Structures are given as C-alpha cells and as structure tokens.
Amino acid sequence: MAGVRDPEATKARIFEAATAEFAAFGIAGARIDRIAREARANKQLIYAYFGNKAELFSQVLEKRLIELAAANPVDAEDPEGWIDRLMEYHAAHPELIRLVFWEGLEYGTGGIPHEAERRRHYEGKVAAFAEAQAKGVIDDRIPPADLLFMMIALASWPTVQPQMRRIIVGERDEDVERLRASVRTAAHRITSGTGG
Incomplete structure (x- = not known):
C-alpha cells in the first residue's frame, strides 16, 4: 500500500x-x-x-560491534584462528575500526555513552581468556584483560593504518597475506609464552 x-x-x-x-x-x-x-x-x-x-x-557503533561479536565470537582456546578471523572481518568492514577510532578521538580518556554495557561485553571476552589460561590452554603470564587488548590491537592496526601498512609492508596480495601470517605468529607467541 x-x-x-x-x-x-x-x-x-x-x-x-x-x-x-x-x-x-x-x-x-x-x-x-x-x-x-x-x-x-x-x-x-x-x-x-x-x-x-x-x-x-x-x-x-554498538550495532556494528554486536555484528562483529556475532560474526566472530572470541575463541581464547584458538587465539591464532580467532585473530585471523578478526583481521579478515576488519578488512571486509573497515568502517567499524574507523568508527572505533573516531570514538576515541571524540571522547579521549573520558567516559563514552553506554560504557557500562560495553564494559560488560568485553568482560565476557576477558573471562574467556582467563578460563583458557586457567585450563592451561594459553600462557597465563599476561593478565587476560591485557592479552585481549593486545590481540585486538594486533588485529586492527593494519586496518587503522592502511597507509603505513602499504609503506612498510607493501600492498601486493602476498604482502598482506605475509603480514596476516606474521600477526598469527605474534598471537601464538603471546598466548603460548614462546616470545623469547
């Protein structure tokens, strides 16, 4: 009608x-x-x-973060696979990382709208890393909240700084794939305690 x-x-x-x-x-x-x-x-x-x-x-932003969480739930027992899927998601949806960084520029270290809900969401992810550490699946020398933060940073930075990725790493498909493999290796070393 x-x-x-x-x-x-x-x-x-x-x-x-x-x-x-x-x-x-x-x-x-x-x-x-x-x-x-x-x-x-x-x-x-x-x-x-x-x-x-x-x-x-x-x-x-909250809707986009929920979509990410649904598409790629945290898997602390397979951090390499999780971080690889996270990088893939960010490459396919670069607007999400741009929104997160605009939020950071706008609000800085002050509070953000709906912060309590966001905090609860990430507390669940931190708990998954803590549980994997308690089971001995991943190394427990890095506090789980710090570990989650570092993993997110590793996965998102190539999307945040595409110009630096291009300048430093290269822009060919094989350059991007090599970087992804390097990030997976870094995730493995951080979570397995073999960082040397």
Missing part, C-alpha cells in the same frame, strides 16, 4: 547512511542532513528515533 511507513526499514537505511557518514567524518564532522538525504529519511525523524547526533553515533 502506497504511503505506508516501515519504521524498521527506515531505521536500517539510517544506520547504513550513518555508518558511512560517521566513518568518513567522525562525530563532529558528520552531518544529519547528509545522513537524511542518503537514507531517504526525514531529518526530524532521525532526531525522533535517536535524540541527537552523538546518540545516533553511539547506537550505530
């Missing part, structure tokens, strides 16, 4: 447009007008759904 609104389809278009806008311009540089135009949605409707630009950014 013509003229019938589909709020879920509208929200999905807004999320897609907002993801692209925030990934390109960050929170401060993003424009609700451009998001509305790309989403084919009314600007006032965006404010009605999300309140303000910062809340829209927060919800977009």
Whole structure:
C-alpha cells in the first residue's frame, strides 16, 4: 500500500547512511542532513528515533560491534584462528575500526555513552581468556584483560593504518597475506609464552 511507513526499514537505511557518514567524518564532522538525504529519511525523524547526533553515533557503533561479536565470537582456546578471523572481518568492514577510532578521538580518556554495557561485553571476552589460561590452554603470564587488548590491537592496526601498512609492508596480495601470517605468529607467541 502506497504511503505506508516501515519504521524498521527506515531505521536500517539510517544506520547504513550513518555508518558511512560517521566513518568518513567522525562525530563532529558528520552531518544529519547528509545522513537524511542518503537514507531517504526525514531529518526530524532521525532526531525522533535517536535524540541527537552523538546518540545516533553511539547506537550505530554498538550495532556494528554486536555484528562483529556475532560474526566472530572470541575463541581464547584458538587465539591464532580467532585473530585471523578478526583481521579478515576488519578488512571486509573497515568502517567499524574507523568508527572505533573516531570514538576515541571524540571522547579521549573520558567516559563514552553506554560504557557500562560495553564494559560488560568485553568482560565476557576477558573471562574467556582467563578460563583458557586457567585450563592451561594459553600462557597465563599476561593478565587476560591485557592479552585481549593486545590481540585486538594486533588485529586492527593494519586496518587503522592502511597507509603505513602499504609503506612498510607493501600492498601486493602476498604482502598482506605475509603480514596476516606474521600477526598469527605474534598471537601464538603471546598466548603460548614462546616470545623469547
């Protein structure tokens, strides 16, 4: 029927447009007008759904992080496989890492919106590493929270700094694959305690 609104389809278009806008311009540089135009949605409707630009950014980022968690659940008992899948995900979805880094630039060391929920999410991942350490599957000399943080950094940095990856490592497919193998090796050494 013509003229019938589909709020879920509208929200999905807004999320897609907002993801692209925030990934390109960050929170401060993003424009609700451009998001509305790309989403084919009314600007006032965006404010009605999300309140303000910062809340829209927060919800977009949280949705993208949930998608990552669903696509690649933490596997502390196979850290090499997990980190490889994480790198693959980031290569296919570079906008997620851009959103995370824009969040860091915007909020710095201060609190972020919905921080308690994010903290609980990562506490589950830390617990998985702690359990793998308790079982003796991975080395326990690095605290599990530090280990998770380092693994995420290893997996995400090539996407965060594509220009440095290109300059230092190279840009051919074999260069990228060699780097991925090196990151897997580093993950193995960190988690097995064979770093020398």
